[in-house]
Amino acid sequence: MPVEPETARELVHRIVDLQRTLRCVASAERRQGELGVASQGVLRMIAEHGGPAVDLAGRLGVSAPVLSRHLAELESLGHVERHRDPDDRRAQLLALTASGRETVARIEEHRVERLRTYLADWDEQRAADAVVVLDQLSHALRAGARGNRAAAAPTEKEEPLAAR
Amino acid sequence: MPVEPETARELVHRIVDLQRTLRCVASAERRQGELGVASQGVLRMIAEHGGPAVDLAGRLGVSAPVLSRHLAELESLGHVERHRDPDDRRAQLLALTASGRETVARIEEHRVERLRTYLADWDEQRAADAVVVLDQLSHALRAGARGNRAAAAPTEKEEPLAAR
């Protein structure tokens, strides 16, 4: 057997705690008139991957209608451009505008600065360890949720949501 | 300077990733007819702390109206009992019913089992390390958000939300 039940129980509690803390921090950090966190995530994903909207929804782990609404908002704000894919005229190719790139960069820098001040008494090694642990945990949970979903609906094809 | 900007940037991304993953897992795990995650959190907090509702809201990091609504739901489901505090008749003392205790235990066991299967290839040490990292991160962020809020509204008294 892998992890002892007692340790798993501890870990469940620490995960729930962190989740709650992140929600509190996010709402405390929210600036009036800023983009919502969901739209910020969409912007970031486009910056990193671009491409068709359907792939983006998968990476974000949200349904198509949700993405569609966020894209409509981001386009109306002038952060995103949508072009029909000439090879498949159902699909859209997404790209950031200059304003979108600037917004992504600004949000990023702000978050990095905030985290650095919050972690004022951390040393480099501790932060590096945290990066590894969080990465491993995300991967394990993502793979688990994927397998779980496949088990619940076995006829469905693989590679559902939040694939990496 | 504490953590290098590059490391902080990595950590920001890993935190956002984990947050997204947790949302996906939570929605994939959600059983039809089960309590919402918010109500589950309320139930758990009452199990751990009990006492007046106002303290509970602080620990959960939610506003009083939100807690009030969840308590109304939990009471109607027979999981929670509310009694007026004889020492301060404005306040409520909260306690779980037998059904509430049973529900908390059932949710807990289910989560622990799930996490153990997801972490099938983790060893004990890795899980223990993750517990420590998550705990440290929660504390750092919580303290940071607290300080941040005090700075934004300096006349306000201390000990705002999600105090520990």
Next chain:
DNA sequence: TATTGTTATACTCTATAACTATA
């Protein structure tokens, strides 16, 4: 006056179902 809790209202984020257009 301040605090505890509730009700009314609104905002954010999400999902499912029904639709259009293209493949």
Next chain:
DNA sequence: TATAGTTATAGAGTATAACAATA
């Protein structure tokens, strides 16, 4: 028939404002 995307509608979770009762 199947897929990309949109619109309509609903639900979960949250917040602020206005209120009642008590301190």
